[in-house]
Amino acid sequence: MSSPAQSSGGTPPRTTAASVSATASGSAGASSADEPWPVRVVSTKIKQWIDRLGGVWVEGQITQLSRRPGTRTSFLTLRDPSADVSLQVTCSPRLLSESPVELVEGTRVVVWGKPTFYVGRGTFSLQVTEIRPVGIGELLARIERLKALLQAEGLFDPRLKRPLPFLPNRIGLITGRASAAERDVVSVSERRWPEVKFEIRNTAVQGAGAVAQIVEALRELDADPEIDVIIIARGGGSVEDLLPFSDEALCRAIASATTPVVSAIGHEPDSPVCDHVADVRAATPTDAAKRVVPDVVAERQLVRELRDRCVSALRTWVVREERLLEQLRTRPVLATPMVMVDQHREDIALHRERARRELSRALDVAGSEISHVRARLAALGPAATLARGYAVVQEVPADGPARVITSVAQATAGTEVRVRVTDGVFRATSRGSE
DSSP: OOOHHHHTTSOOOOOOHHHHHHHSTTOOSOOOSSSOOOHHHHHHHHHHHHHTSOOEEEEEEEEEEEOOTTOSOEEEEEEOTTSSOEEEEEEOHHHHHTOSSOOOTTOEEEEEEEEEEETTTTEEEEEEEEEEEOOHHHHHHHHHHHHHHHHHTTTTOGGGOOOOOSSOSSEEEEEOTTOHHHHHHHHHHHHHOTTOOEEEEEOOOSSTTHHHHHHHHHHHHHHOTTOOEEEEEEOOOOTTTTGGGGOHHHHHHHHHOSSOEEEEESSTTOOOHHHHHSSEEOSSHHHHHHHHSOOHHHHHHHHHHHHHHHHHHHHHHHHHHHHHHHHHHHSHHHHSHHHHHHHHHHHHHHHHHHHHHHHHHHHHHHHHHHHHHHHHHHHHSHHHHHHTTOOEEEEOOSSSOOEEOOSGGGSOTTOEEEEEETTEEEEEEOOOOO
């Protein structure tokens, strides 16, 4: 939507209360409690200020349309689809009758008009001189541009999608009052899990004010800590009917919610922008109920199957362990455990006898070797030599130890000697060598 300055081709001059007051007829200065302005003066000042705004292009949705035959003015109410804001519009009946598309309540239009203040009634309206219906092609192009914008910001990223709870404690449902979508979600959910609980918010799901109501309901449910998942559902419809679900404000509210959101808008071919932002997209309201609420019959069947598989696995394990125990019990070492002790006892006795024999043999060999060594020592020792008639002669000096005489030079005449023979020792004196 263009601003008044942009529409008029320039920046409007700054207007203050003092300047308007100076230009207003019948006013000499600022008002006061002693000198108040009459209503006509105030209305005139407001009209003068609004008349300086110039023309502006405005886009909105027609919510009320009044055509009075025989009058020169038709009255419309133009509403912002994304907010609870409306604007009164006046135009010539000719603009409505000559429109290439029939203008009815709910039609999206772009109008060119000039803000006008009616002094007599003290009302404000937009006096329109041109009305352009917004076609389907333009709406689809805007939706595609919004998709590209939100995707570039990362709102479609699968990594941001939150998983659904297995069994939600309470489900928030946003849908039209007494709608088929509400009946489908509730009935299918209760059929799948009778104990399921809902927190339902009935809002407008098309037309003016739908976005604001849905966003408000979404924020209320998201703030409730007992709500585990939120479903936004409505039945099928035309592109114009589903426009609220491609609104940027609603898409950003879904993206900012902390509770998982399921989008179940229209039927399978329908794909509003909120389907891409939501954590889970359901093809239909019935599909949303199936995705959010588990089937109690299927879950019980799964529990029975798992229980049977556990029992079967446990029985198989017990049978296998019993067979293993039976095999262990039939082994000789467990059937007659003393057999192994007796066998070891026999082995010990055998090794003991073998050790005894080996020790006796080793002792006999050692005794024989000692006898041989003793005989050799006896044969080679000095006693045997003396027994054969030899003697050991030692000099007996006056001081010092005795020395064996091995040369006649050592036994000079008069040398005292000590002679050892086989049966004893005697002393003698040398008479010299021969």
